[in-house]
Amino acid sequence: MKKKYSLKSLDTLPITAISFLTTEGNETGEWRSQRPILDPEKCNRCGLCWMYCPDNAVQEEGGLFHISYTYCKGCGICAKECPKGAIVIEKEER
Amino acid sequence: MKRVISANQAVSYAVLAAKAQVIAAYPITPQSSIVEMLSGFCATGALHAKFINVESEHSAMAACMSASVAGARTFTATSSQGLALMHEVLHYASGLRLPIVMANVNRALASPFNLKADLTDSLSQRDTGWLQFYCESGQEVFDTIIQAYKIAEQIQLPVMVNLEGFILSHTYEIVDIPEQSQVDLFLPSCPPRECLDIDNPSMFGSTTDYYINFRYKMHEDMERAKGVCGETDAEFKKIFGRDYGLVNTYLCEDADLILATAGTIAGTCRVVADRARARGLKVGVLRIRMARPFPVKQICERLRTAKKVAVIDRDFSPGCGGIFAQEVKAALQGLASHVLVYEFIAGLGGKDVTDKDIEKIIEQTLNTPNPGDSTWIGLLK
Amino acid sequence: MDRSAEVKFPIAEEELLYSGHTGCPGCGAALALKYVLKGLGPRTIIVIPPSCVGVIGAGFPFSSLKIPVLRIPFESTAITASGIRAALDVMGKEDINVLAMAGDGGTFDIGLQALSGSAERNDDIIYVCYDNEGYMNTGIQRSSSTPAGAWTTTTPAPHVKDTPKKDIVRLMAAHNIPYIATASIGYPVDLIKKVKKAKEIKGTKFILIFSPCPTGWRYSPEMTISIAKLATETGIFPLYEIEDGEKYILSSKRTEKQLRDYFALQGRFRNLSEENLQSFEKRVKKEREYLKRMAG
Numbered sequence: 001m002k003k004k005y006s007l008k009s010l011d012t013l014p015i016t017a018i019s020f021l022t023t024e025g026n027e028t029g030e031w032r033s034q035r036p037i038l039d040p041e042k043c044n045r046c047g048l049c050w051m052y053c054p055d056n057a058v059q060e061e062g063g064l065f066h067i068s069y070t071y072c073k074g075c076g077i078c079a080k081e082c083p084k085g086a087i088v089i090e091k092e093e094r
Numbered sequence: 095m096k097r098v099i100s101a102n103q104a105v106s107y108a109v110l111a112a113k114a115q116v117i118a119a120y121p122i123t124p125q126s127s128i129v130e131m132l133s134g135f136c137a138t139g140a141l142h143a144k145f146i147n148v149e150s151e152h153s154a155m156a157a158c159m160s161a162s163v164a165g166a167r168t169f170t171a172t173s174s175q176g177l178a179l180m181h182e183v184l185h186y187a188s189g190l191r192l193p194i195v196m197a198n199v200n201r202a203l204a205s206p207f208n209l210k211a212d213l214t215d216s217l218s219q220r221d222t223g224w225l226q227f228y229c230e231s232g233q234e235v236f237d238t239i240i241q242a243y244k245i246a247e248q249i250q251l252p253v254m255v256n257l258e259g260f261i262l263s264h265t266y267e268i269v270d271i272p273e274q275s276q277v278d279l280f281l282p283s284c285p286p287r288e289c290l291d292i293d294n295p296s297m298f299g300s301t302t303d304y305y306i307n308f309r310y311k312m313h314e315d316m317e318r319a320k321g322v323c324g325e326t327d328a329e330f331k332k333i334f335g336r337d338y339g340l341v342n343t344y345l346c347e348d349a350d351l352i353l354a355t356a357g358t359i360a361g362t363c364r365v366v367a368d369r370a371r372a373r374g375l376k377v378g379v380l381r382i383r384m385a386r387p388f389p390v391k392q393i394c395e396r397l398r399t400a401k402k403v404a405v406i407d408r409d410f411s412p413g414c415g416g417i418f419a420q421e422v423k424a425a426l427q428g429l430a431s432h433v434l435v436y437e438f439i440a441g442l443g444g445k446d447v448t449d450k451d452i453e454k455i456i457e458q459t460l461n462t463p464n465p466g467d468s469t470w471i472g473l474l475k
Numbered sequence: 476m477d478r479s480a481e482v483k484f485p486i487a488e489e490e491l492l493y494s495g496h497t498g499c500p501g502c503g504a505a506l507a508l509k510y511v512l513k514g515l516g517p518r519t520i521i522v523i524p525p526s527c528v529g530v531i532g533a534g535f536p537f538s539s540l541k542i543p544v545l546r547i548p549f550e551s552t553a554i555t556a557s558g559i560r561a562a563l564d565v566m567g568k569e570d571i572n573v574l575a576m577a578g579d580g581g582t583f584d585i586g587l588q589a590l591s592g593s594a595e596r597n598d599d600i601i602y603v604c605y606d607n608e609g610y611m612n613t614g615i616q617r618s619s620s621t622p623a624g625a626w627t628t629t630t631p632a633p634h635v636k637d638t639p640k641k642d643i644v645r646l647m648a649a650h651n652i653p654y655i656a657t658a659s660i661g662y663p664v665d666l667i668k669k670v671k672k673a674k675e676i677k678g679t680k681f682i683l684i685f686s687p688c689p690t691g692w693r694y695s696p697e698m699t700i701s702i703a704k705l706a707t708e709t710g711i712f713p714l715y716e717i718e719d720g721e722k723y724i725l726s727s728k729r730t731e732k733q734l735r736d737y738f739a740l741q742g743r744f745r746n747l748s749e750e751n752l753q754s755f756e757k758r759v760k761k762e763r764e765y766l767k768r769m770a771g
Binding site: 017018019020021022023024025026027028031051052054055056057060068070071073074075076077079080081089 | 492494495497498502503505509533534536538539544663696697
């Protein structure tokens with residue numbers, strides 16, 4: 001029932017404000033003024049960055065972690081908490 | 095089966111017959127015996143419902159609201175201060191389009207303190223998106239609650255059934271309680287609607303700029319409700335042999351002067367109208383039963399043949415006057431503007447409105463060429 | 476690549492909080508929500524008052540939550556959860572968690588009456604209060620959870636908040652509900668364990684989650700977890716559980732970390748006097764002794 005963001009889905013309004021679309025279409029990555037860079041060589045795959053990200057912008061796939069720049073707001077928690085210093089913060093180039 | 099019961103008891107029997115599933119209520123005079131009886135039904139298992147003993151009326155309506163969004167048939171009852179306290183949540187209930195039914199035992203709002211009948215409490219809530227009915231007998235109270243569930247579930251708007259404190263709530267009359275099978279025929283279980291559903295998650299009540307669109311939908315459905323209420327009443331008559339109309343008229347067809355009011359004052363008006371007729375005065379009585387949506391068409395049709403209408407308000411909006419008087423005036427505007435509307439305020443704080451008072455109202459209306467300000471009846475010396 | 480530390484969190488991988496929500500960068504409340512939902516799983520219905528989590532939930536026609544949600548009046552978090560539970564019970568729908576989630580404003584202040592009501596009736600709900608120590612959603616106003624000495628927009632310097640944080644945990648303990656816990660986003664595994672424990676208990680469960688707020692506490696967003704941990708390490712926010720109002724189980728220890736350092740990290744405590752600091756030390760010590768005594 002839940003679909004991604006699409007204006008077309010609003011053809012008929014429900015009887016009241018019943019939300020049926022997800023926020024996955026909202027690319028909060030646009031908020032960033034700095035971005036985390038993850039070095040897979042230093043990463044020990046403890047998963048703390050994945051755990052501590054308030055936006056689920058650190059994703060795990062096949063045992064490897066990577067940052068989803070679509071959603072990452074650049075808060076820097078992952079870099080701060082990484083026990084191996086595998087994540088560094090760099091200025092966002094716009 | 096005919097029983098001699100109070101209107102409060104009639105409410106409880108109706109909720110039992112309607113098979114409400116979640117009841118959340120808080121005591122307040124003169125409503126308390128409704129919830130006492132209902133908690134008794136729940137305790138004995140006569141009513142298969144969850145009874146939540148909430149800690150305030152605000153919570154009572156909040157619990158009904160959330161239980162209703164979860165898909166249950168709900169009920170609560172209150173009066174004056176309690177109704178005022180749940181005001182915010184009344185808006186939530188109608189905005190979420192929930193078929194909640196509530197009995198409100200009309201009581202004066204403090205301050206100063208007065209426990210007796212006064213319609214200002216429910217009329218103060220006329221902007222909350224709730225349908226409103228005003229009853230004049232225990233039988234009507236029972237029947238209207240049953241009808242209320244059917245209307246609410248069809249229109250998806252909540253319904254408030256009003257009965258005057260002590261005059262109705264505590265007065266014993268003969269009430270015919272129908273067979274459960276008849277009620278089940280008239281009122282099947284809750285029709286399916288959007289609910290909180292684990293298998294189909296959605297968010298109810300979010301922030302939106304479509305607010306104006308949703309209010310427009312409410313407006314359309316309130317208009318539709320006028321027809322639905324009439325149809326429901328007609329269907330009720332087919333099964334139970336009784337109907338009430340959106341407005342209730344007595345001797346209005348050829349009346350020069352019509353007394354218009356809501357609730358039990360109408361009963362006294364009819365007695366006085368008969369006496370007036372015996373003296374050669376063409377007096378009729380119109381009782382407004384449905385106040386929201388306001389039955390503009392019916393009001394105009396019934397009043398247009400009269401020269402004058404005397405609206406008797408057992409309520410008062412300070413700075414404006416009798417609330418029903420304002421609504422009647424607005425309804426007639428452009429459709430039957432020739433009818434002169436005389437405003438009378440009477441019976442506030444449960445003050446008895448006697449036959450003498452109504453005779454005075456008739457005399458004053460007939461003898462005054464133009465309506466002036468509102469006239470207050472029954473001020474204590 | 477060092478693969479020695481495999482992802483070993485004993486928690487669900489399924490996310491019930493979608494990305495794209497509009498919480499602030501580094502938001503503690505979003506983390507509280509994320510962890511609570513991981514603990515409870517998808518068979519959960521949540522009620523949310525106007526609050527930070529309300530904003531995170533998103534506006535029509537979107538929702539950032541993969542579970543059914545009802546947005547409710549500010550005062551009514553606990554009772555609306557109770558109402559849903561009553562409806563589910565009477566309709567015979569079982570095995571569904573009913574979650575009430577409010578901030579400190581909606582719990583300590585305006586929502587306190589309804590919470591006390593539900594707790595007194597021991598309604599079968601899980602009430603989670605994410606504590607960011609102020610009305611953050613409406614712009615950092617003071618709540619009764621704001622600690623003494625803190626700046627807020629309604630307790631500006633020099634009249635910073637004068638009274639200490641309301642002891643909501645003791646208040647809830649007085650209701651003798653089956654389970655109370657304090658938890659922190661700095662310790663997600665502990666938090667999720669407590670949520671799972673609460674899930675298995677019938678009756679009213681209350682969990683207070685320490686949720687630092689970069690916007691309101693005036694610190695740089697990457698410090699959210701560090702500050703959360705420091706609060707527990709210094710004893711300002713100890714972690715413990717209370718079963719049936721009587722049995723205390725401590726889950727955190729005070730370390731050598733200094734309160735002074737905790738306050739120094741947050742702009743809201745810029746006006747903290749030496750006197751305030753001494754009161755804090757006294758209070759923290761007293762609480763520690765109380766907890767040790769209660770734990771036996």
